[in-house]
Amino acid sequence: MYLTTDKDLAEFCDQLNSSPILAIDTEFVRERTYYHKLGLIQVSDGIRCAAIDPIHISNLEPFLNLVRNQNTVKVFHAARQDLEILHRLCGGTIQPIFDTQIAASVVGWGAQISFAKIVNKVLGKKIDKSETYTDWCRRPLSERQIEYALDDVRLLFPVYENLKKVLKSLNREEWLQGEFIQLEDPDNFKAPNLEKLYMRIKNIRTLAPKNFAIICELAKWREKEAQFRDCLAKNIVRDESLLELARKAPIDSEGLSRIRGLHNNEITRSKKNILAAIQRGLNLPLDQIPKLPELEIYKAPPGIEEMLSAHVQICAEKLKIEPSVLAGRKKVNDFVKCFDQKQSLENHPLFCGWRKQAIGNQLYLALTGEMALAIGEKGKLISFSVDSKLNKSTREDSLLK
DSSP: OEEOSHHHHHHHHHHHTTOSEEEEEEEEEOSSOSSOEEEEEEEEOSSOEEEEOTTTOSOOHHHHHHHHOTTSEEEESSOHHHHHHHHHHHOSOOOSEEEHHHHHHHTTSOTTOOHHHHHHHHHOOOOOOTTTTOOTTSSSOOHHHHHHHHHHHHTHHHHHHHHHHHHHHTTOGGGGTTTTHHHHOGGGGSOOOGGGGGGGSTTGGGSOHHHHHHHHHHHHHHHHHHHHHTSOGGGTSOHHHHHHHHHHOOOSHHHHHTSTTOOHHHHHHHHHHHHHHHHHHHHSOGGGSOOOOOOOOOOOSTTHHHHHHHHHHHHHHHHTSOHHHHHOHHHHHHHHHHHHTTOOOTTOGGGSHHHIIIIIHHHHHHHTTSEEEEEOGGGOEEEEEEETTTTEEEEESOSOO
């Protein structure tokens, strides 16, 4: 079903009002724009299925009300960009959410698995990829394009149902509690903090304080301008040129023309605002210049992270999931850092939810000397607990039981 009028959308959404689960996908274009250009919205309740045309339909509220309904599970695959679009349209919290890509990683189907691969695994079907690079904002859409787009939710629904069964069979339904928190938190989809934009630019630590103040002002100007023009910030002034503007701090058009990468058209259009941003930076008192966070690279004692990563590998093989899903190297590094610096581990990602039982407790025991690793039969790496009171070791293939 292809919906192109407000009336058709309202009638269709009335039919979905009581649906406990909705599979949702979006098609968009964002090669040159600041915001996603939404071209199509697909939705299915497992029985009915429709492609909603947001270009022809002026009032999307009936659909957005379905998305806002906190009694309805919204199912996506790799949800982040879909949710960025929907958060902007809904203007509020979207929950509960179920991301089949995340769920697939928890049951051992691989991290970052594509939709095509997950469909092939669950349904034995190969997705037609002929419309992958369609311009979804161009009209009219062909029947083939619409059917291609609808398949994304037609097939998403049975994938979701299958994953729920697998999660239950593995007793990992509770594992997903907490996995979707970031996707359900509206703060993660807010516009970037204008006061922190300088953190995205490389080599800012080479700047003197006044020049650093300038680039902070230039970064804010560029982001606001990108939002106003609905274009990519780099298409206004690239980072390298922005950094050079901050270093040279030109005070007139002639100075701007000497900045490599700052095009004449942009100078003509924005010279007043660029020079004003530079002046604001120069005028900022030293005690008001933003402070860069200390660049802290923690290095664990030799062999510690390697040992813990080896144990992560053991546990991941036992659980039949990828090590990066269980405990990535960055999280292991941060875990060791917190332990070494006697920081609280209570809210650490490896000490929360299912990961605490699956890996966090074991890593803690290893750091306290109550667990060790050794090479067992046939060269297999094994872990074993150390009983310090009895001064003996009890070997076992894994502490996971």
